[in-house]
Amino acid sequence: MADDQVPVHYEDLALLETKFDEVDRQILAKQYILSAPLYAKRQDIISKIDNFWPLVFEQSPPDLDRYITPNDANIFAKLKSLDVTRFEIPMGPENIDADSGDPRSIAIRFEFDQNDYFTNSVLEKKFWYRRSKDGWTGLVSEPVKIDWKAKDPTEGLLAASIAVFEARKKAGDMKKKGFAAHNKLLELIETNNVDNTSFFSWFGFISADRYRVESPEPDEEDMLEMVESDDVHPEGEELAQLIAEDVWPNAIKYFTQAQEMEDMSEMDFEDLSDDDDDNEPIDLRALVGKGKPKTKPSSNGGGEPPKKKQKK
Template sequence: MPDVSVSDVTYEDLAQLEQEFDDAELQTLREQHKIYAPLYKKRQEVVAKIPSFWALVLEQAPTEFENYTTPSDSQVFADALKSIEVERFEIDDPNGSPRSVAIRFHFDSNEYFEDKVLEKKFWHRRALDGWSGIVSEPVKISWKKGKDLTQGLTDAAAALFAARKKQDAAQNGSSNGQSKASKIAKLPEYKAIIDKIENNTEAALSFFTWFGFVSSHGYVTAEESAEASKKEAEKRAKRANGEKVEDEDVDEKDDEEDFFDESEICPSGEEVAEIIVNELWPQAIKYFTAAQEADDDDLSELEDADLDDEDDDDEPVDIRSLVPGKGKKENGSSASPPPKKRRT
């Protein structure tokens, strides 16, 4: 039986220590930024001279990222993706967070959309209920007629977000006895997005739905985050003085979490962002090199392969087969690559 003894360590001691670890992590991000920023700039200049560099990086992306792209997405990357950038845009902002990031995709002209740059911003914020994490605003993509890979999902996400902001401004913070979830559920834009999610299951697999992602928690405004951060700072000061801090009760959150899950067109949006920021961006050269090595291996294996075998429906798309001069396509073949694995 383990020895059970009385400890004089309090919850406040542990919470204070946890905050110190968090502060250290933020300081580490700031120091890393100073070291890596000029190297990332140099890398961008070098890889800009390499055809299809970023498309091949995405081809070697972790399986988790691979599950969020379709054959059409892969074709867009192979044909038009010029570069990817990640910027910590609040790194020097005393009121911001070094965890906030902007992810930019640069494209050549293509048959799907007019945009040359698609930028997705993620703000790291704190909610009044104690949650902290990233939130984003939907990006409206200028799809060409009949070419929307999300079948209206990104447009619907942008419309709902705009309607919510208008509703909040009109009510000026007054709840009128209604939860936030119940108020938003009455918006026609909410009903429209639910209908599109239910009836466009294939389109919901597209990577481009990620541009409509808002949050795994629910959107947190800058004003709410500032208020929550102020309250957290006050709690921390009390703990540092040895005072006991009582956690506030939050009544409304349980029913809202289910609500936001239903209206979110890309539930795994945070995971996708983390893969880009923490893996693909810092290790891009490694992933590109792996694509070259995989290409050499595939060419040698092709000599012994049975070319009459039927395509495996579960085989992921090989972007190298879409990039001129790369991959496993037979000379003169115009066959489409096999479909990407679906999300589960």
């Protein structure tokens, strides 16, 4: 079964994959347009519920938890609103099949109440779904500046990432290195454990594409391969997708689970009240954070929108 025996079938399969891809794009756009009014309605209801998003982030999947440090959790306790949009999908039914932009491009917008860490009330990060010359496809982004007050949970990584990005843009060479800001960024990445870095370093993410480049060749020009292995958040794309494709669509489920955890915790407290000091304040967030959720939305490995399972 060597390649030379079945080359024509290989080509057929590759061609077919592009057609499957086209159906996926159409379906994603159609789903976005059909569910947009429901998400708008959801935002309206959510805005009347205290701590909706902090509870969702507390209850959200372990995959997300590993990106959130205790410091980050303090900031997410002040998360007022989350919004995920697919900004390259033209709205309006007449445009469903239009080919302008990719439905996989996403914008993730956080709105925060006043907090001790930064002065920004809104942090928005945009991701463009793009294809590079050699066939790689994925999300590319630009760093987003955060105006820190005193403590910077990213330990300077975000600022260093922005400095490098700006310097490169100015120089018109997105692969430029060896300059002071770049050396500083590499140094910071080395001294900080990137895997344990703050969630907010993610705002400095540019593209996962560079991680494919093990020995970059200067004569290979590729607009997407801007820098090599110096991203402050190597898993930035996974994290963006986790928010856009799990936290965002399943927010009501996570919130409901958080409420159920709260109810269970209150029952526990009642059961134990004989042995306990009364009037002890219940630390909802700590309880929710430690408890095991009763149910998890099933992960969806492949070709369809998720089933909304409700196991109660």
